[in-house]
Amino acid sequence: MRKPAGTLIVITGSMFAGKSEELIRQVRRALYARKKVQVFKSALDTRWDSAAIATHNGVRYEAVPVSSSAELERLVEPDTEVIAIEEVQFFDEGVVELCNRWADEGRTVIAAGLDQDFRGQPFGFMPILLALADEVIKLRAICVRCGQPASRTQRLVDGRPASWDEPTILIGAAERYEARCRRCHKVLHAPRNGHRRARRTSQPPSTEIAEQQERLF
Numbered sequence: 001m002r003k004p005a006g007t008l009i010v011i012t013g014s015m016f017a018g019k020s021e022e023l024i025r026q027v028r029r030a031l032y033a034r035k036k037v038q039v040f041k042s043a044l045d046t047r048w049d050s051a052a053i054a055t056h057n058g059v060r061y062e063a064v065p066v067s068s069s070a071e072l073e074r075l076v077e078p079d080t081e082v083i084a085i086e087e088v089q090f091f092d093e094g095v096v097e098l099c100n101r102w103a104d105e106g107r108t109v110i111a112a113g114l115d116q117d118f119r120g121q122p123f124g125f126m127p128i129l130l131a132l133a134d135e136v137i138k139l140r141a142i143c144v145r146c147g148q149p150a151s152r153t154q155r156l157v158d159g160r161p162a163s164w165d166e167p168t169i170l171i172g173a174a175e176r177y178e179a180r181c182r183r184c185h186k187v188l189h190a191p192r193n194g195h196r197r198a199r200r201t202s203q204p205p206s207t208e209i210a211e212q213q214e215r216l217f
């Protein structure tokens with residue numbers, strides 16, 4: 001039999017868009033087909049325990065927390081056919097090369113993650129991962145303000161929109177998040193040429209991320 005052609009699928013969109021549900025659906029489908037599957041998530045994701053994936057035969061899969069792309073590389077077994085990664089935007093950039101290489105090897109890689117930060121700017125290396133993908137599934141949430149489709153994640157601190165100059169990844173702050181449409185999404189003190197300036201601010205140094213055990217977005 002010919003070696004299967006690999007594929008890189010990226011599931012993206014704002015928070016509350018159903019990215020994890022879509023990843024679980026794809027993983028469950030692969031399990032029904034008796035593929036060997038491994039599921040991972042970023043150890044930085046401490047907001048909630050990811051849902052265990054239950055199958056008809058009673059097998060439960062839980063996403064294994066991983067703190068770096070190097071660790072991820074060590075944990076993937078040689079005969080794994082489907083590799084699924086949740087919250088991929090929280091990994092270091094090495095994950096991009098890994099995902100691409102695994103797809104080149106004939107495996108199916110399903111990576112789910114935010115495409116934008118709270119400012120509405122590209123999140124770290126996600127644009128590269130999206131460009132390398134064979135398939136992009138971009139999901140939208142529903143704006144909590146107006147009910148229109150929402151593609152952005154609103155960060156609120158004490159009930160007020162967060163400021164542009166806040167770090168992309170916050171630790172231990174009393175903030176919360178909402179899905180909002182382009183019109184209802186607000187960032188305080190956003191520069192006019194925000195998109196160009198964002199190139200310097202939207203990607204935190206990977207070491208900074210690694211040092212943060214607790215984080216939010």
Ligand SMILES: [Zn+2]
Pocket residue numbers: 143144145146147148180181182183184185
């Ligand atoms: Zn809206």
